[in-house]
Amino acid sequence: MARWQPNASERLILAALELFEERGYENTTVIEIAERAGLTKSTFFRHFPDKREVLFGGDTMAGLLAKGIAEAPATATPLDAVAHALDVVGKEVFTPDRREFAARRLAVIAAHPELQEREALKGLGLTASMADALTRRGVPGLTASVAAQLGALAMKIAYERWSATTGGDDFGELARQTITDLRAAGTLC
Amino acid sequence: MARWQPNASERLILAALELFEERGYENTTVIEIAERAGLTKSTFFRHFPDKREVLFGGDTMAGLLAKGIAEAPATATPLDAVAHALDVVGKEVFTPDRREFAARRLAVIAAHPELQEREALKGLGLTASMADALTRRGVPGLTASVAAQLGALAMKIAYERWSATTGGDDFGELARQTITDLRAAGTLC
């Protein structure tokens, strides 16, 4: 059992996903996850602050969305800027090779309230980040909030659509389509 | 120490709120909450499924919102129906005598991520409940989702405004005003 094998985090993530699929989240112990990854409980908590977080890699998304919104052309409407940000996310994070993982991850989350709770919190963070980036573009507060909220909804829907495709579909395109759908739906409110 | 004193749940809730204010959420033990309420750990978990839930009374809100939406006049637009539901909630739950408690509760939640996480989950539940009630009115899926999302945002903002007032303000009115604001903001997206 050689120490020092690379990709400890990745191994832990995969081990956790597999075990959650096999026995469910609450029937899986952190120690078991660590063991399957050839590591120990101590090391697990050195890589992730808690058991849930193992399925919610880093907080890079918030910064990426903010960057994408800031970089959108000055003439873009708030929702256009959000669409641009989702395009960036699609190119840098939701790449085709991660599609299958996303689908498995979504299925596990859907089956366990504790994980949904964490996802909801992450969603709040992303919404706040987008709203913040929009106000820095000069968008008035409430409008920024609404656009960010719709953006978060669009991202969620697009993520589900993307992970459910058989492959080949670009996340950015799906997101853009989703936003136009939401825009149409919003006028009926 | 007479057993059988009434209002065990209320006493636990108040004790928890006080302790969270005094020492913070993570520096407060369930045993301490129970002791201040003149009860024990066992009894605490008999009244609440976990430590967080003590600040998130029951799940009556979802049903109330659904009822309010269902009862709205047939001519009402989706957002109008939501406004009607928020009015119902204002009359049955967010009554003036609970305003001060709401303010203290919000302050505590804002200071502790674990509590924000639970609130985020509750928000998801309410959104889903509203979207569901809207589709039962014949509103198409995506439109229902958008209206529910905006409704949840309106409720959150109105709740903050309401709890921050010095008193006398009606939650339903605040919510209605908030929805008008959001509608205006939405057209700028």
Added chain:
DNA sequence: GATCTGATGGGACTTGGTCCCATCACCATA
């Protein structure tokens, strides 16, 4: 080969949460 650095192992400890059983208050009935 000695040393330094950083990731890992391991164990003690606290707390959240579950489970099970004993105990007590209150009520009804004889």
Added chain:
DNA sequence: TATGGTGATGGGACCAAGTCCCATCAGATC
């Protein structure tokens, strides 16, 4: 008065999550 039933509570054993601290080991550097 007593007797039994019901439901809420007390209490303790137990497991898993998460924290802390220290020992250990691999690899790089000199």
